[in-house]
Every structure is written in C-alpha cells, then in structure tokens.
Amino acid sequence: MAGAMGGGAAMLPQGLAPARAYAAPARGMGGADAPVTQTPPLEKYVDPLPTPLTAVPDPSVYPGADYYEITMREGEWRFHRDLGPARVWGYWATNPHRAHRPIGMGYLGPTIEVAPDHPTVVKYRNELPTTHMFQYVIDQIRSGNPQLTPIPPPPYKSEQPFPANVNVWNVVHQHGGYTPPQSDGTPMQSFSPDGVHAADYATLDPSRVRPNEAIYAYTNHDQSCMLWYHDHAMGMTSLNVYAGLAGLYVLRDPADERLGLPSGEFEVPLILQDRTFNSDGSLAYTMTEREGEDTPVVNGKAYPYLAVEPRRYRLRFLNASNERFWRLRFDTPRDVLPQPTLPFWLIGTDGGFRRPLQMLNFLISPAERYDLIVDFSRMPMGTSITLTNYNAPVHFPDGAGPEITEVMQFRVTRPLSGPDRTTPPAQLDLPAVPPAKVAPDTRRRQWVVYQHQLFGTMTFNAVPFPEPSQDFVTDGSTEVWEYVNPNHDGHPMHVHLVNFQVLNRQPMDAAAYQAQYEIWIDGGRKPEDLPVLENYLTGPPIPPDPDEALSWKDTFKSYPETVTRIVIPDITPPTGPIASIPGSGAEFPAMYIHHCHILEHEDDDLMRPWTIVRDDG
Numbered sequence: 001m002a003g004a005m006g007g008g009a010a011m012l013p014q015g016l017a018p019a020r021a022y023a024a025p026a027r028g029m030g031g032a033d034a035p036v037t038q039t040p041p042l043e044k045y046v047d048p049l050p051t052p053l054t055a056v057p058d059p060s061v062y063p064g065a066d067y068y069e070i071t072m073r074e075g076e077w078r079f080h081r082d083l084g085p086a087r088v089w090g091y092w093a094t095n096p097h098r099a100h101r102p103i104g105m106g107y108l109g110p111t112i113e114v115a116p117d118h119p120t121v122v123k124y125r126n127e128l129p130t131t132h133m134f135q136y137v138i139d140q141i142r143s144g145n146p147q148l149t150p151i152p153p154p155p156y157k158s159e160q161p162f163p164a165n166v167n168v169w170n171v172v173h174q175h176g177g178y179t180p181p182q183s184d185g186t187p188m189q190s191f192s193p194d195g196v197h198a199a200d201y202a203t204l205d206p207s208r209v210r211p212n213e214a215i216y217a218y219t220n221h222d223q224s225c226m227l228w229y230h231d232h233a234m235g236m237t238s239l240n241v242y243a244g245l246a247g248l249y250v251l252r253d254p255a256d257e258r259l260g261l262p263s264g265e266f267e268v269p270l271i272l273q274d275r276t277f278n279s280d281g282s283l284a285y286t287m288t289e290r291e292g293e294d295t296p297v298v299n300g301k302a303y304p305y306l307a308v309e310p311r312r313y314r315l316r317f318l319n320a321s322n323e324r325f326w327r328l329r330f331d332t333p334r335d336v337l338p339q340p341t342l343p344f345w346l347i348g349t350d351g352g353f354r355r356p357l358q359m360l361n362f363l364i365s366p367a368e369r370y371d372l373i374v375d376f377s378r379m380p381m382g383t384s385i386t387l388t389n390y391n392a393p394v395h396f397p398d399g400a401g402p403e404i405t406e407v408m409q410f411r412v413t414r415p416l417s418g419p420d421r422t423t424p425p426a427q428l429d430l431p432a433v434p435p436a437k438v439a440p441d442t443r444r445r446q447w448v449v450y451q452h453q454l455f456g457t458m459t460f461n462a463v464p465f466p467e468p469s470q471d472f473v474t475d476g477s478t479e480v481w482e483y484v485n486p487n488h489d490g491h492p493m494h495v496h497l498v499n500f501q502v503l504n505r506q507p508m509d510a511a512a513y514q515a516q517y518e519i520w521i522d523g524g525r526k527p528e529d530l531p532v533l534e535n536y537l538t539g540p541p542i543p544p545d546p547d548e549a550l551s552w553k554d555t556f557k558s559y560p561e562t563v564t565r566i567v568i569p570d571i572t573p574p575t576g577p578i579a580s581i582p583g584s585g586a587e588f589p590a591m592y593i594h595h596c597h598i599l600e601h602e603d604d605d606l607m608r609p610w611t612i613v614r615d616d617g
Contacts, residue, residue: 037284039277039295044303045384045409046081052248052269052299053103055093055110057120065119065217065579068112069094072170072245073127075106080302083281089128089243091229107300108271109229109247116253119579120218123209124172126193132167134239134285141235146456148288150235150605152464153452153521159466161235161603166192170240173232174218174249175367175494176225176350176554180574180586183216184496186593187234187465187607198234204581217578222499224253225352225552226269226316226369238322238599242285244300246271246320259430260423261347262314262373268306269316272364273297274324274394274404287600292324292394292401298408305409310377311420315344317370322599325396325490325557328407329361330374331386337378342385345373345425351499351552353430362547363392365492367555367597370547373425376412385410395598396490397560433550436501436567438480445471446533447594448484449491449558449606450517458487458596458606462521469591469609476615478569483558484533486510486517491558491601495566495594497573499552503565504541510561512536533563541565555597573612588614 057066071092076085091109092102103110114120132138141148142160151158162169169192173185188200195211203214227249231240248269261267274293276284286293295302319326330342346357348371356373364370379385387407394401423429450462463470473479480503483493487510513536520529543549548556558564573586595607 036286036289037276037278040083040279042080042082042295042302044406045305047301047304049268049304049306049408050105050299050301052105052108052271053110055103055112056095056097058096062121062579062581065121066114067121067123069123069125070109070172071102071125071127074129074133077105077107077244077300079275079277079281079297079300083277083302086277086282087133088283089133089240089245091245091247105300107244109245111248111250111269112229113250113252114220116223116251117219117221120220121204121215121579121581122172122218123213123215126170126191126212128168128170128193130168130193132236132239133243133283135167137239137285137288138167138236140288148604150464151457152459152605153450153462156464156467159464162190163196166196168192169196169198169236170231170233170245171198171214172216172229173496174216174227174229176222176227176499177249178219178221178497178574180217180578180584181590181592183218183584184592185216185232186496187232187237189214190233204584217581217584219574219578220251221574222251223352224251224256225348225350226250226318226371228318228320228369230320235603238287238603239285241320241599242275242322243283248318259428260421261428262312262422266309266311266422267314267316269299269318271299271318271320272326272407273321275302277302287322290401291399292321294402294404296389296404296407303406303408305411307411307413308376309414309416310379310381310412311416312373312375312377312422312425315372315374317364317372319364319366319368321366323366324394324401324404325363325365325392325492326389326407327361327363327392329388329390330410331388332379333383336380336383342374344375346547347371347373347425347428347430349548349551350554354551355430355432356425356428357546358425359547363557365396365490365555365557365597366599367492367494375425376410377420379412381412381415383412385412398488433501433552435550436478436503436569438478438503438567442478442480442567444480444482446482446484447608448517449487451487457604458601460606460608462517462525463608465605465607465609469611471608471610472589472613473571473610474615475588475612476570476572478567479571480565480567482533483564483566484508484513485558485560485562485564486514488560489598490560491606492555492597493558493594494555494597495568496592498568498571499554500556500566500568501551502544502548502553502556503567504543505559505562505564506537506541507539507562508533509536509538537563571612588612
C-alpha cells in the first residue's frame with residue numbers, strides 16, 4: 001500500500017515537502033472528512049502479560065530434524081479486559097503427543113525453539129477463510145485505488161498483486177534465517193486456503209502436501225539469536241500480519257548456559273505492536289487513513305503488566321509493528337533513583353550476541369530485535385517501572401500518526417524465589433563481533449528509494465517488484481550495499497538470507513539528487529546519465545549508531561535524506577540437502593529479495609529480487 005514522505009528530521013538536511021501517508025478513507029467510512037476509528041478509553045496495566053507457548057517438535061518424521069505442522073486459522077482473542085473478543089488470525093502447532101490439543105493462543109503463534117545447526121522441517125497449512133478480515137482493503141486494491149494499488153513509474157505498467165479469484169493467500173517467511181530460496185517464503189510463493197498458488201510456489205516433499213500446504217526446511221545455521229516467522233504474502237502482508245500472523249523463532253545453544261544469563265521465567269519475550277480497536281473489541285485497520293495505530297499491544301495484550309522479582313531479567317524485544325518505530329526507556333518513580341530512567345544493558349541484536357553496552361533508551365524499527373538485561377534488584381518492593389515510548393512519531397522521524405507514550409508496566413511485587421546467580425552484565429563474556437572487512441575493490445551496489453509522485457508507490461531504483469532480477473551477486477563474494485534515501489521517511493530495510501554490519505551513513509542533498517534522478521528517468525534511464533551519488537553528499541561518513549556498531553543485523557534503519565551503507569560478507573546460499581530431503585538445498589541461480597519492513601511500503605512495491613550466481617571464471 002502506498003506510503004509517503006513524512007516530515008524531515010531536524011538533524012538532517014531538508015528539501016522535500018512533508019506529506020501524510022494516506023489521503024483516501026477506508027471503504028465505508030463516509031468520505032475524506034469522516035472521523036478515523038479510535039480505540040475506546042482503556043484502563044492501563046490491568047491485564048497480565050501473556051507468554052506465547054512453545055511448540056513441541058516431532059523428531060520421528062524426518063530423521064535428524066525436528067518436524068512441526070503449523071496451521072493458519074481464524075479464532076478469537078481478547079486484547080484487553082474491557083474489550084470484547086476479537087476475530088483474529090494465528091498460527092497453531094500440532095502437538096505430537098496430544099493431536100487434538102494444538103498449541104497456540106489464537107493470536108500470533110507459538111514459539112519455535114531450536115538448536116544451532118540442527119535442522120527444522122515445517123509443514124504449513126492454510127485453513128483461513130477465503131474472504132479477508134479486511135476485505136474492504138482487498139477490494140480497494142483490486143479496484144485500482146491509486147493510494148493502495150502499486151503504480152510504478154514509467155515505462156512500467158501497473159499489475160494486480162493477486163489474482164481476481166484470491167482474497168486471502170499466505171506464505172511464511174523465517175525472518176533472519178539462513179535458508180534456501182525454495183523455503184524462504186517470499187511473496188510469489190503464496191498459496192491460498194483453497195489451493196491457488198502464486199507463480200513461484202514451491203514445496204519440499206510434494207507427495208506429503210495438499211494444495212493448501214507447503215513444506216519448508218530450515219538449516220538453523222546461525223548462532224544463538226531470536227528470529228521470527230511471519231506472513232509474507234504478495235500484496236497483503238500488512239493485512240495478514242495485522243490480523244495476527246507472526247511468531248518467535250529462537251535459536252538456543254546449550255553452551256550459552258555457561259554465560260550466566262537470566263533464563264526460564266526470567267527470560268521474557270516482548271512482541272511489540274500497535275493496534276486500533278472498535279468499540280466491540282474487534283480489530284480496526286486504519287492505515288488506509290492515517291499513519292500507524294493508536295494502542296500499544298505486547299504479546300497480544302493492550303497495556304499489560306508483568307510482575308517481577310527484584311533481580312536481573314533478560315527481555316527480548318521484537319518490533320512486529322506494521323509501521324511504528326519505538327524509542328523506549330524504563331521510567332521509574334522520581335524518588336527511587338538519582339535519575340528517573342532505569343539503565344539497562346544491550347547484549348544482542350538481530351543476529352545474536354554482541355559486547356554488552358549500557359544504555360538509557362533505544363530506538364527499534366519494525367522487524368528489529370533487541371536483547372536486553374534489565375536489573376530490577378535496586379527497586380524497592382512495590383515499585384512500578386513503566387516502559388515508555390517517546391520522540392518516535394509515525395512515520396519516523398516526524399510523522400503525523402497517533403502518539404503512544406506508555407507501553408507496559410513492570411511491577412516489583414514478587415519476592416525473590418532464590419538468590420540471583422546470573423552474571424552481572426558488565427562482566428558477561430560475550431563474543432565480540434569482528435568488524436567486517438571492506439577491500440578497496442569490494443563491489444558496491446546502490447538502491448535508491450524512489451517515489452514517482454506524492455502519496456504514490458515507492459520502489460527501489462524506480463523498478464517495480466515483479467520485474468525480473470537485475471542484480472547478480474557472485475557466490476562467496478562480499479559486497480557493500482548503499483541505500484540512498486532522499487525522502488523524509490525512515491525505512492527499516494531487511495535483506496533475506498544474510499547477516500550484515502552497518503558500515504556508515506552520510507548526509508546528502510536530497511532535493512537536488514531527487515531532481516536529477518527525475519531527469520534521468522524522464523531521459524530514458526541511460527546508465528551514463530545516472531546521477532553520481534558522490535556529487536550530492538554534504539558531509540563526511542558518520543559511524544554506525546552505538547547499539548548497531550559491531551553487531552550482526554538483518555534489518556537496519558535507513559534514515560531520511562541519508563545514504564546508509566551495509567557490508568555483507570561471504571554471500572553464499574545453503575546448497576547442501578537439509579534433513580536428507582531431495583531438492584532442499586539451494587541451486588544456482590539462487591534468488592532472494594530485500595525490502596522495506598514498513599509492511600504497507602513492502603506491499604506497495606518497495607521490494608526487489610536479487611540473485612546469487614556461481615563464479616564460473
């Protein structure tokens with residue numbers, strides 16, 4: 001769905017006029033001046049924080065691998081004590097020991113826990129309705145609403161993102177995993193509840209699947225980290241994730257027990273989202289009318305609380321919001337600490353552990369993960385610590401969406417159940433991430449965030465997603481990718497398959513570059529006339545933010561009016577068979593994608609394929 005340029009960041013060069021994300025009202029809202037749905041007033045901190053259940057593997061189906069069957073289906077979920085039950089979509093895992101008691105909670109999905117390098121095989125089954133929960137948006141896309149239907153710049157023509165006979169289809173992407181293309185869960189691998197397949201639909205072991213199913217295999221060739229899995233359907237990812245299709249995927253190395261990290265009930269996953277609710281408690285999707293939603297939801301509850309002991313906790317954050325960046329801190333009563341903010345330690349990011357870094361706040365964009373140690377031991381019994389959000393409007397950094405200032409509460413109300421024998425964060429022996437090496441001849445590749453007209457479709461390099469791959473990466477190579485962002489929105493960019501490091505950022509004369517880029521497009525896109533980025537840079541390179549420096553990432557923040565450079569070392573797909581399944585390894589050419597993880601931008605074509613080819617020289 002069409003995004004737009006938000007307001008400019010004060011610390012960066014300005015040039016382009018600010019704009020709202022959407023101008024057209026949702027179907028049935030009664031015109032452009034009709035009021036946007038608002039969540040009814042809710043009392044905060046009355047619901048305890050839920051914890052997603054953990055799926056149980058079946059090791060007998062594929063020897064040497066853990067096997068799961070996960071079904072997408074509709075159910076009910078109550079987001080708040082004072083809201084009625086809502087119709088939601090979620091993932092349910094078959095319980096191999098109790099076949100009639102699937103594991104899930106209706107909304108979101110169960111957590112999958114695996115060991116590094118021990119493969120996982122999953123059969124995904126689609127039992128969702130064939131009419132969408134937000135069918136009015138599907139209808140508007142199909143009717144060609146210019147603010148919801150991808151409309152590429154010339155000379156490309158608009159294409160419908162899904163067939164005329166499909167209102168619901170889905171595919172599951174293991175976000176952050178080292179995965180072969182046929183199991184990657186890219187948009188053109190979508191499949192519907194009634195068995196309609198997108199052009200690139202693929203499944204392993206086809207004799208074991210029905211038309212509404214697909215089998216994927218995962219290498220789990222990663223270090224300890226928290227990945228996640230979520231819907232990635234062509235043209236409707238934003239709606240499907242908003243309805244509930246997301247879950248955690250945790251790689252846990254037994255050797256980590258020596259580190260002395262908080263574990264068990266003292267390790268808490270926190271899935272952050274923003275949602276809007278109708279007066280009856282049902283989900284209201286309002287992002288056809290405004291930027292972002294108005295109510296924080298954590299693990300499926302609005303404004304929850306967590307009762308904690310006065311000890312160290314490991315909090316593992318995932319931003320699973322469609323559009324919202326969060327800038328978070330832990331606020332304490334003013335008479336408890338010398339300053340009103342509780343410090344914490346960052347010990348990991350998307351791709352796993354990093355050297356501990358003490359912080360007072362952090363900015364997390366959609367799809368990023370942050371692994372924190374928070375010490376509540378200095379808090380007197382009865383203290384309430386509020387997780388607050390500040391200075392992070394939607395769209396970031398200067399948008400016009402609903403402001404959310406409070407998220408959840410931690411209450412120090414549980415007595416110590418035993419001594420805290422975890423390692424103090426400053427003494428943690430975590431592996432340092434060595435800086436990725438960039439040789440003078442390292443291949444550089446540019447990706448320009450381009451918007452042909454205000455409120456319109458965004459693309460990479462002014463090329464729509466359905467066009468064939470134009471970027472070919474040699475197997476085993478290291479590359480630097482430069483994301484050129486001349487507009488006013490920050491974009492969380494995700495690259496499938498790989499982990500990378502943020503190299504640096506550099507400010508640019510965005511208005512001048514954009515004007516020259518328009519001339520290049522109007523002049524026929526001649527390669528020799530492409531604007532030279534170096535001619536528009538306005539300052540020296542800026543090092544990565546401290547929380548992302550020397551960290552493995554799969555998603556990064558592309559700040560507005562800035563070029564952000566990432567370095568991707570050793571770009572190699574997994575070619576060997578997984579769990580001895582024929583055809584489960586990557587074959588060359590191996591195609592992957594990268595995209596903005598503002599889901600409405602992704603659906604609206606801010607996404608492109610790229611292809612790994614073998615070096616035959």
